[in-house]
Amino acid sequence: MSKLLLISLGKLGGAVLEAAARDGRFPHIIVATRNIAHARAKANAARIGAALEGQYPRIDVVAFDFNAPNAPEILRKIQPDLMFAAPTYLPWWKVAASGNAKLKALPFAGWLACHLAPMLTLRAAWEKSELHCPWVGGTYPDVVNAILHMTGQGPSIGIGNISECLPKIRFLASQHTNAPIPELVIKLVGGHALSSSFYRDEAIKELPPFLLQVLWHGHDISLAVKDKLRSVKMAVEHDAEINRITASAALDVLASLLSDEPYALHAPAPNGLVGGYPVNISRKGVAVDLPREWMLEQALGVNAAALAFDGITAIEKDGTVIFTEKTAAALxxxxxxxxxxLKPDDAPAMAAKLVALVS
Incomplete structure (x- = not known):
């Protein structure tokens, strides 16, 4: 029986637990966290909800602190088949809820240290555990997972972001063609900033660079769909509840890594690449799955250019992030x-300064 390990239970981890418990493809879920009482209550709620939907996964709770010296030993003892982690010192929704205009003016990448620092600590424990199963990083994966790969071992893949763009594209393409959504074949390359632009209550002035192919029975309708993306409004509440959407995006990614049969999906940071791509995923690994018309170098270039919309000029080979002038001025x-x-080794110090502004 495959074991899915969830590290900590923040808003996203908790949403993934609820979704995975009800899904039916995860018979054994282990929650490893510092707050045991909270985790047990969440696990009980997930079991009850899953049972009401006809699913009965085993859910265990284990005391775990990835900052502690015994963290590698605990991971080794659990021996998961797959691990998911999305730790952060400061989730974006908490900044949004602060009401502080100065904080909100900081481009998204300005908060990178708060996401990178805990993932670096977890990665250190992971490396010492000498486990070799796949793991999924859900904390700003387009950039964080790439930095982890540049500086050591990193997650196999991320979740969310690019995959969350697909519903709007599918809806628009279906309306344009009067075609059932399952008949549409879509390939998309794009970064985190694309997904954060899609679901707003106003027309989008400028979208980040991306590549899009939409086929319906062999007919290419990409341009018609692309022209509508900026003008069609599709607002959602940008608060902590949006983690339920990201949890839905996580399910197929997690299930695919436990499957002998490949899943054709979209996800960020396959094998540490910057940005998001169409991919094929199975227990054998992760592979980028571009249309024949697109070269990998082209896709990499698009996602590198899109970083500026998050507030990043470039990421150097050692994982150092060069901020845009706007981000640097706001910091x-x-x-x-x-x-x-931001050098990876400086992430904890910078994160502490940023957290102090919001606490």
Whole structure:
């Protein structure tokens, strides 16, 4: 019986637990976290909800702190078949809820240290555990997972972001052709900033760079769909509840890594690449699945260019992030010091300064 290990239970981890318990493809779920009482209550709620929907997974709770010296030993003892983790010191929705205009003015990448620092700590425990099963990183994966791969071992794949763009594309393509959505074949390359642009209550002035192919029975309707993406409004509430959408995006990715048969999906950071891609995933691994018309170098270039819309100029080979001038200026205004770039080793110090602004 395959074991899915969930590390910690923040808003996203909790949503993934609820979704996975009801899904039927995860017979044994293990939650490893510091807050045992909270985790047991969440696990009980997930079991009850799943049972009401006819699913009865085994859910265990294990005391675990990836900052502790015994973290590698606990991971080794659990021996998961698959691990999912999305730790952060400061989730984006908490910043959004702060009501502080100065904090909201900081581009998304300005908060990178808060996402990268805990993932670096978890990765250190993972490496020492000497486990070799796949793992999925859900914390700003387009960038964080790429940095992890540049500096050591990294997650096999991420979740969300690019895959969350697909419903709007499918809806528009179906309306344009009067075609049933299952008859549409879509391939998309794009970064985190694309997904954050899609579901707003206003027309989009400028979309980040992306590649899109939409086929209906061999007919290419990509241009017609692409022209509508900026003008069609499709608002959702941008608060903590949006994690339920990301949890839905996680299910097929997690299930595919336990499957002998490949899944054709979209996901960020396959094998540490920056940005999101169409992929084939199975227990054998992850492979980018581009249309024949697109070269991998072209897709990589599109996602590298899209980083500017998050506030990043470039990511160097050692994982150092070069911020845009706008991001660097906003960080100086908030922190009172120059941060034109972020080296991975400096992430904990910068994260502590940023968290102090919101706490």
């Amino acid at each position: 100086k205004a908030l922190l009172g010091e120059e941060w034109p770039r």
